[in-house]
Amino acid sequence: MLKDKIEAHLLEVQRPSRYSGGEVGQVVKDRDKVDVRFAFCFPDIYDVGMSHLGMKILYSLINSRENYWCERVFAPWPDYEAVMRREGIPLYGLESRDPIRAFDFIGFTLQYEMSFTAILNMLDLAGVPIRQSERGEAIAPIVCAGGPCACNAEPLCDFFDLFILGEGEEVNLELMDLYRTMRDAGATRSAFLREAAKIPGVYVPSLYDVTYHEDGTIEAVTPRDGAPAVVTKRVMTDMDKSFYPDSVVVPFIEIVHDRVSVEVLRGCIRGCRFCQAGSLYRPFREKSPETICAQGRALCESTGYDELSLSSLSTSDHSRIREVLDDLLCYTAERHINLSLPSLRVDNFSKDVLEKVTTIRKSGLTFAPEAGTQRLRDVINKNVTEEELMRTCTIAFEGGYTQVKLYFMMGLPTETDEDIEGIADLAQKVVNLFYDMPGRAKGKLQVSISTATFVPKPFTAFEFEPQVEKDEIIRRQQVLRRAIKSKKIKASMHVSDISQMEAALARGDRRLGAVLYDVWAAGGKLESWDEFFDAQRWYAAFEKNGLDPAFYANRTRPYDEVMPWDHLDYMVSKRFLIRENELAHQGVTTPSCREHCAGCGANKVLGRPCFPKEGDA
Amino acid sequence: MKDYRIEFAKTGSLRYISHLDLNRCMIRAIRRSGLPAWYTEGFHPHLYLMFPLALSLGAESLCECMDVRLTEEVPEDEILTRLNAALPEGLRALRVGTPGREAVEIGSAVYEITLTGQDVRVRWEAFLAQESIPIEKKTKKGMKTVDIRPQITQEAVEETPDGLTLTLRLPAGNEGNLNASVVTDAFTAFTEGAVQCRRICRTKIFCLDGKVFF
Known part of the structure; x- marks a missing residue:
């Protein structure tokens, strides 16, 4: 039995309970009594994947149907992968410990581009042919994926039967229902895929032909066999009625985000021009305070967790957040539960609220101005001013905090050396603020600056922009280092070729499938991990396939170029993105959606304005 | 306030859980059980739980012990029932009593x-x-x-x-x-x-x- 084989070797590896299942909250069903089995695969290790909220929602959703069974699957750490390959243990579902190659669906979530090689490796470990074209006409397993990177999964088209665009709460079950009917009627894989393509939000890449111009850009994407010319993402229009789990799997080991979370809203009103999530998850939709509190209580009670997080892209933008906090704080305080708001904009809050919630671990405060000068912050539409930062820091210092972390991006469009020096200036002002305060806390002040290389992403105003090349980033880092005068400021900057590969994959086309395959074949697996990423493997794979990462990452794309993802509709119109790009270059900001509708187009699905004004019907 | 010693078994796949993970798992189980656990005073109150002897990862046991403090007296068989309802497969409370011998x-x-x-x-x-x-x-x-x-x-x-x-x-x-x-x-x-x-x-x-x- 596979179970015995697994257990015989688990003590050879680090953190064996990553691979043994059996946690509180896992769903175990009788394999003989279920119709459709779904392997929910996260292409990274357990500790990372178990922290992912989307997986928890969809796991519970599928399992809420008595005859469907969803199990969890993660990528093994290299020590356990070696055991699996040596002992012939195929990739298995944690709940049943059955090999997933016999499941009906193998579904991946695409959270970040650098996880793509892990997908290929997991398919190989499962014993499933990696390329879609080699899977034959037997209907199972259907290899599918969803999540943010499905907005341009073109580099993965060789490996997947279908992608699910947008939110999965309805479409996943529609797909499984169709599968069950067609499988029972003896349908082939391709017949199923042709039918699946008719479900809104389902993208079947093999039903689209892509032609290229001589210069390598795309000429056209043409649908076949009745597939729609444009596939539109799915959206849940009423968050209060949308499925949300009242129980989740409680891991034994400590995971990256070790807490229960209630999603308080979807979308974002802020319109930062670099931010892909802010675009993909539009339109803005809130849950009512009653729903949030009921869901939070249910999760705490069923799991025993002592930390509850209110998560979203910008939790303090919830129109009734004070009500939510007042209500929840009464509940959590009595039960020794920490309430945490990871994406809090502290500026909206009074001191007393700040003291009651764990926005941060004591002694550390993080803040993301993203750019060093107001000019550049206007370009990227990050509507945070220096005064706001200083006000927040004042509150924090008064509250006894002595560590401030500032996050920036480097290589933003229009960035000059002045903007880079602005990063050091801003940090210096925080230092000065601390030492000018009469009642400042004792203890050592530390202001840390962390910079990441900007990666332009599809469906953002910057999808047309080139990524700044590595050598120039290195030069700009030196400019920053020279500009830092205080020993209280610590800058952590590192360059890696990972950013360029991420940029190439993010805006890549189908030809990158061959590159991914070659990187995997050369040993690339957990490539999102610095310790495993090997740039040479990537450059060699690009070269072997006659492709250049710079073509994808570092080239300015004209507004009228056909993008690899233009046949996918995330409800934010191209016209809007072009307009925002032009405003960026003029240094003109766009107000938040609540102040003024910017006309991105995403509200069409709601059939009303996102923020109805008084007097509107 | 009353202290209880609980003997429990740790078997099957639960042998892959380290001592630290077991501690966290038990705290959550006690919270789920609704037993009136006592929390330490101070800035970061935490549920008071003490294991007299750790068990190394990989080993099973039929005689593990933990001491827990409750804010009020609860019948021993009730502690057993409520805790067992909250424990994962592989952990089973066997016996409840008063802590006698020290670690x-x-x-x-x-x-x-x-x-x-x-x-x-x-x-x-x-x-x-x-x-x-x-x-x-x-x-x-x-x-x-x-x-x-x-x-x-x-x-x-x-x-x-x-x-x-x-x-x-x-x-x-x-x-x-x-x-x-x-x-x-x-x-x-x-x-x-x-x-x-x-x-x-x-x-x-x-x-x-x-x-x-x-």
Whole structure:
């Protein structure tokens, strides 16, 4: 039995309970009594994947149907992968410990581009042919994926039967229902895929032909066999009625985000021009305070967790957040539960609220101005001013905090050396603020600056922009280092070729499938991990396939170029993105959606304005 | 306020849970059970839970103990029922009582060890017949060689169709601790891989004075 084989070797590896299942909250069903089995695969290790909220929602959703069974699957750490390959243990579902190659669906979530090689490796470990074209006409397993990177999964088209665009709460079950009917009627894989393509939000890449111009850009994407010319993402229009789990799997080991979370809203009103999530998850939709509190209580009670997080892209933008906090704080305080708001904009809050919630671990405060000068912050539409930062820091210092972390991006469009020096200036002002305060806390002040290389992403105003090349980033880092005068400021900057590969994959086309395959074949697996990423493997794979990462990452794309993802509709119109790009270059900001509708187009699905004004019907 | 000692079994896949993870798992189980747990005072109050003797990862046990403090008296059978309803498969509360002996009094523990392979009995006897069994041990000052032979007391040995089941008593607690896996690793190395250890299960904990701990 596979179970015995697994257990015989688990003590050879680090953190064996990553691979043994059996946690509180896992769903175990009788394999003989279920119709459709779904392997929910996260292409990274357990500790990372178990922290992912989307997986928890969809796991519970599928399992809420008595005859469907969803199990969890993660990528093994290299020590356990070696055991699996040596002992012939195929990739298995944690709940049943059955090999997933016999499941009906193998579904991946695409959270970040650098996880793509892990997908290929997991398919190989499962014993499933990696390329879609080699899977034959037997209907199972259907290899599918969803999540943010499905907005341009073109580099993965060789490996997947279908992608699910947008939110999965309805479409996943529609797909499984169709599968069950067609499988029972003896349908082939391709017949199923042709039918699946008719479900809104389902993208079947093999039903689209892509032609290229001589210069390598795309000429056209043409649908076949009745597939729609444009596939539109799915959206849940009423968050209060949308499925949300009242129980989740409680891991034994400590995971990256070790807490229960209630999603308080979807979308974002802020319109930062670099931010892909802010675009993909539009339109803005809130849950009512009653729903949030009921869901939070249910999760705490069923799991025993002592930390509850209110998560979203910008939790303090919830129109009734004070009500939510007042209500929840009464509940959590009595039960020794920490309430945490990871994406809090502290500026909206009074001191007393700040003291009651764990926005941060004591002694550390993080803040993301993203750019060093107001000019550049206007370009990227990050509507945070220096005064706001200083006000927040004042509150924090008064509250006894002595560590401030500032996050920036480097290589933003229009960035000059002045903007880079602005990063050091801003940090210096925080230092000065601390030492000018009469009642400042004792203890050592530390202001840390962390910079990441900007990666332009599809469906953002910057999808047309080139990524700044590595050598120039290195030069700009030196400019920053020279500009830092205080020993209280610590800058952590590192360059890696990972950013360029991420940029190439993010805006890549189908030809990158061959590159991914070659990187995997050369040993690339957990490539999102610095310790495993090997740039040479990537450059060699690009070269072997006659492709250049710079073509994808570092080239300015004209507004009228056909993008690899233009046949996918995330409800934010191209016209809007072009307009925002032009405003960026003029240094003109766009107000938040609540102040003024910017006309991105995403509200069409709601059939009303996102923020109805008084007097509107 | 009242302190209770709870004896529990840790078996099956739960043997892959480290002591730290077990601690977290028990805290969450107590919270789920709704028992009126007492929290420490201070800036970061936490649920008070104490394990007199840790169990190493990989071993099962039928005699683990933890001490918990409740804000009010609760019937012992109710503690048992409510806790068991909240525990995952592989953890089972067996007995509830008042903490008597203290952790520092622990002196030894008994382990049931299942071995498989060829000529296990003969090899085991040869292993035990050695004058000394030196083991490399990692200490704060670097590697140190320790003779574990005097620490091993064989209480029973029983042949099985495919090997041997040993009952060993080994030192445990503050005064000196010997993991059963150190013994089985030394033995499998001694047999050059001809014998495998299938299971280690702690069955009893004793105090230095020879009396049962709980």
